[in-house]
Amino acid sequence: MKVGYARVSTDEQSVDLQVQALQRAGCDLVFTDRGVSGAVFERQGLSQAMRRLRKGDTLVVWKLDRLGRSLSSLVRIVSTLGRRNVQFSSLSECIDTGTAGGVLIFHLMGALAEFERALISERTKAGMAAAKRRGSPVGRPKALSSEQIDELYLLASVPEIDLQRLAAHFQVHPRTVRRYLDALSSI
Numbered sequence: 001m002k003v004g005y006a007r008v009s010t011d012e013q014s015v016d017l018q019v020q021a022l023q024r025a026g027c028d029l030v031f032t033d034r035g036v037s038g039a040v041f042e043r044q045g046l047s048q049a050m051r052r053l054r055k056g057d058t059l060v061v062w063k064l065d066r067l068g069r070s071l072s073s074l075v076r077i078v079s080t081l082g083r084r085n086v087q088f089s090s091l092s093e094c095i096d097t098g099t100a101g102g103v104l105i106f107h108l109m110g111a112l113a114e115f116e117r118a119l120i121s122e123r124t125k126a127g128m129a130a131a132k133r134r135g136s137p138v139g140r141p142k143a144l145s146s147e148q149i150d151e152l153y154l155l156a157s158v159p160e161i162d163l164q165r166l167a168a169h170f171q172v173h174p175r176t177v178r179r180y181l182d183a184l185s186s187i
Helices: 016-024 044-052 071-083 100-134 146-156 163-170 174-185
Strands: 002-008 029-034 058-061 087-090
Touching (some): 002 044, 016 029, 029 044, 071 087, 087 100, 146 163, 146 174
Parallel strands (some): 002 058, 058 087
């Protein structure tokens, strides 16, 4: 049996294209995670997929980074699958651990992906440092003004007003409200 796994990093993204590709690849079941970083390996959809896999099955992902971001974690998962006699396949990278060549390609692609992420991180940090030296603002603009933040803290103290209503009132995502409230509680 082929078991598919799809993941997107934010709630605003859609897993539809990944799911369709996995279904076209012959996956009998597809498990998903929405709004979860690839750096986090405690994911409900991934855990369900791992529990469902049996000897002789194949875990299929659309792209290697959908399974995880760090090479060591990817290798750990694929090794765990191998010990259980479960194969791994990545559609975009044409990786199939059912062959010796597929195992080699998996390790090479994972190493290259980690190297690319490290380069991007270095360039991003260098760009941010240069922007700071020029006096340019770094990071995304604040979602709420100082006055709105004061109002948020006041409204949040009213028990009848929940996170969703606060988010709707300020026209922001509930996670944004949660971030501001968490910052307040850490003061």
